[in-house]
Amino acid sequence: MKRFKTIKKLMHSLNYDLFRREKEIELSVQELSLPTRTIPEPPKANLPSIEELYLLFDKINITYFDNKLPQAKIEYSTRMTNAGSYTPALKLIKISKKYHEIFPDDIEDTMKHEMIHIIHFYHNAEFKKEAARIGTTLKAKPHPSLRRKAKYLYLCPGCKKEYPRQKRLRMASCGSCSDKSKYDNRFKLKLVKK
Template sequence: MHSGESRRGPRTRTNMRLLRQLEFAFEQFATRLVERNDSAGQALRLPARQTATDAVALQLRGRDAGLETEASELLRSLGATRIATEIRVEWDPRLKTAAGRADYRQKLISLNPRLVEHPAEIDRTLRHELAHILAQSRAGRRRISPHGPEWQHACRDLGIADEKRCHTLPFPATRYAPRFIYRCPNCRRNFPRLRKIKRTVACLACCRAHNGGEFDVRFRLNLLRM
């Protein structure tokens, strides 16, 4: 008779492994808070749920042996034995809004640590990115569309036939204040930019209205402030 552990599917095992990682990371985080507050003679205040999740997410980085094993097993089950031995899976805190990323040349899948806020999406994101690796492996040297029919076929083989090309997880988008303000000398419209414009550009609306859409130096944008 098989034990309850052996009857659990790969997704259940993945979620349980993640929960254990979360518990361990949270214990470390809370212990450091206790030590720091005890030494200062202050009462410990545990972080709010969202803060605790963020703290755990920040600690997830580097390769994940468990997810690598799962990815390797999935590839082997589909006959992709060569890349099954090369595939690597890592947590990459540099990912901000994307749930994951696949790099075929390095046989590397990178996952956003903030997926810990959505444990049920970890397995699906892994398979989504793995489909990119599998599709390109099957195509060989032929260039394929990132989310074309080859990728869709790989998604079906990996058990996510209804997968969409983009993840819809509610990761907050990072917003930056513009550092440079340019102005058209004709219409006086301002053009905020994050980076300094290195080439000569003109106001498109004025060029269209007064010069048939062709570049006109009269409407060249001027830098107001940095």
């Protein structure tokens, strides 16, 4: 009972913290609106600490799963451009820093989504049922700044399939057309755009 009270108290402070952050961001945007024509860059969101993410996990676990989900490890990822991920072998939820600096309000949604993955690995019918039950989205919002633009565009001379790539390709041929999926000179990918 005492532990439950503590969690309730912590939940309250967490809600408060998340709310306060939003207010602070709003304020600083107003402060930055100088009477010039330049539009200030929105400040990077002050994301919850790892401790607060664990509290969020507890809150969702209590509210939607009768506190029965097994504990997972939680980490921020600085590289991931998806909203989040769950790795069953490590029992690890990763929350994307980049994504939530752009969509700070989506943290709870991402956490709910990844927590369903603890019991349903795939986005199958059971997953979707749970997502509907606890009110979370199925897919992260796409955001142009998160999609790394391909530096090179290659084209298969056979099927005309496009291969956008970050790096230059040397000996590469079309995966669909090449014989026995080995390098096939007839379908060598051609650089069409740099």
